[in-house]
Amino acid sequence: MVKNYNKETICIRGGYTPNDGDPISAPLIQSTTYKYADPDLLADLFNLKAEGHIYTRISNPTNEYFEKKLSKLEGGVGAVATSSGQSAILLAVLNICKAGDNIISSSSLYGGTFNLFNVTLRNLGINTTFISKDASEEEILSLIDDKTKLIYGETIGNPGLDILDFEKYSRICKKSGIAFVVDNTLPSPYLCNPFQFGANIVVHSTSKYIDGHAVALGGAIVDGGNFNWNNGRYSELVEPDPSYHGIRYYDTFKELAYITKLRVSMLRDLGNTMSPFNAFLSDLGLETLHLRMAKHSENALAIAKFLQNHEKVNWVSYPYLESQGDFENAKKYLSKGAGGVLTFGIKGGIKEAKKFIKALKLVDLATHLGFTKTSVLHPGSTTHSQLTEKEQIECGVRPDLIRVSVGIENVEDLISDFDQALGKSN
Template sequence: MSNNWEKGTICIQGGYSPKAGEPRVLPIFQTATYKYDDPDHLASLFNLEAAGHLYSRISNPTVAALEEKFAKLQGGVGALATASGQAAVLYAILNICKVGDHIITASTLYGGTVNLFTVNLKKMGIEVSFVDPEASKEEILALAKENTKAVYGETIGNPGLNILDFDKFAEVAKELKVPFLVDNTVGTPYLCNPFEHGVNVVIHSTTKYADGHAQSVGGIVVDGGNFDWANGNFSEFTEPDPSYHGIKYVETFGNAAYITKLRVTLGRDLGACQSPFNAYLTNLGLETLHLRMERHSQNALELAKWLEKHPKIKWVNYPYLETSPEYDRAKKYLKGGASGLLTFGIDGDIEAAKKFTKALSLVALVVTLGDVRSCLLHPATTTHSQLSEEEQIASGVTPDLMRVSIGIEDINDIIADFEQALSVI
């Protein structure tokens, strides 16, 4: 398999190379376990001395093909697929942090991640400091503590649609000698490669654009292989692990230490693995990621331009609009488009927004994003409803904000649906 393929080719043929007489298309290995002929070989698998599959909670051939494809697409050294995007976020943090540790994160995050950080990580003894992503480098560094273990953010904030200043946050992480973790779900591997901008670990909810058809829930953690885990701040990567007879992850696995430790400890013990069937569906979706992201981005930009001119629309936010404050940063970090999310505010009250939503025909009221089908929701009363008003504002959610995930239908039909729905208010 070539290491020089373009992303479109990796989408289609990466991760799986059939031998003569084998299935041309990645099969579903719907199995929990595997057969062995030699007890010593099985023992070596359990001791991490040999490569292979021993139980599908830890690895599976179908899931492994998806992981390899995603690692190649994103430019990492390895990946671990999980049962959901939320599991991927949790695993990525827990692989670094323990009770008493601390992380710094941009405040503009998906509501579920905010809740994970403020409620459940707190219960686990991990403290999280939120910072305005537009704060200065010095202001962010001022939040650091002796126990700070990571810096976190989202490529494109959901639903604020701010573009993360990778360079600034990467500088903060380097000064603190901690890894920089980024959720690239909305950015996708096709439009953005965070590893090119100082990021060390990339996270995705594969439920969204990776799958692309709203059929399978999943997540993935990708290791950039570009962080020094032996810098003295992460003893679990350099000291012997008693659960594997004293193995030392950096010494044994080199630049793949992070993803290996994630798989054989958290993957093994917490068990939020992605099913082979969901991995199969996600891999199938990835085969058209490059084509879909071009159309998602094109449609979103055209609708945003149309909405800007509509008298019943107060404001429109899409990073590739030349009028957007995010435009220059979007052009710097994103290649070929700003994905399929846009937000807008209707010139009217909440009742007007409800009338508009009910009048939509093609665009559905759905709690997701990244689908081939266009959908819409009101984050303040749905995805971010568990947050306080202050937390909502900090994450980029205003009371009048409507979030649209633009699909890949004909843009003329999408615009016509918006036009008829706006006519009722």
């Protein structure tokens, strides 16, 4: 497929090109294994000398269609689908980090990611230093040593909604020779492509906007192919891999070194693979991504403006509100829209917030975001409840914060429901 098609076309036709007599849509290949007649060909597959599928834990045709489409949308050189967004983040780190290494991360994170970095990875011997959005380049550079492997951030922080300063972090990573890893879940590859702004690796919770219907759990890692892994810091990609016939990934695969190792080593050993059925559903979800993201963004901005002018609302946060401190960065990095997530606080605090949530009739209370239906959540008592109060504040979670994942329903119906529910508070 020609690479210069626009995103709208790639959403529908990317990743799979049928020949005469083939299914017109990418088929579901629900199989764990594959038949071969030539033992030498199968041996070459195991030795990474030929392309093909060995076992679905490592690769599958349906997963491959989805991975190729997602990679094209992000502008990467390759992608690997995983069983969840958390799996994607974990593999992205473990692929180049081991005990004794460290990473630097923005503190404005989804609570599950914060716990992964702050607790689980520390237990594995990988330490994380969290930095605020206001940290200067000099401060961040002073934290980097010869064991630092990457800087991590979210394009739009969940739920703080901070916009990642790509230019600052990209400069730091280039100066230091370390990888820049970005979670691009909230804007999706339709609204933002981090590789254009200096990122090297992109991760997604595909369960959100990519699936778009709250039916298929999954994640993905996309490789930008734009980083020099042979700079003396990443021996795992340069030195022989004793678990894979002594192969040297960088020498053999060049720009594909990172994503190849992740598939044939990490996915092989840890097994957190996306099911072919979920890849099939996620691939279908991508076909309407461009339509949905435009409507999510349009609805969210309208609701944010309504809430901003409501007498019972203390504050509202949405990247496209001109009153926001990150408005200029939002326009710079999210030129097509700011997505469907906003946050706000009600006068009277958490007590009134809970009263508001209970009064909603159309909008759901749900532990999810990024799908067709509008939902709300109180992160402080749910997704970020394992964090201390100080850690919650660092992640952008105020005690009264209500997160809204705005769907694609009629916006007047949504505003009417918010208005009547706000009328029940105070």
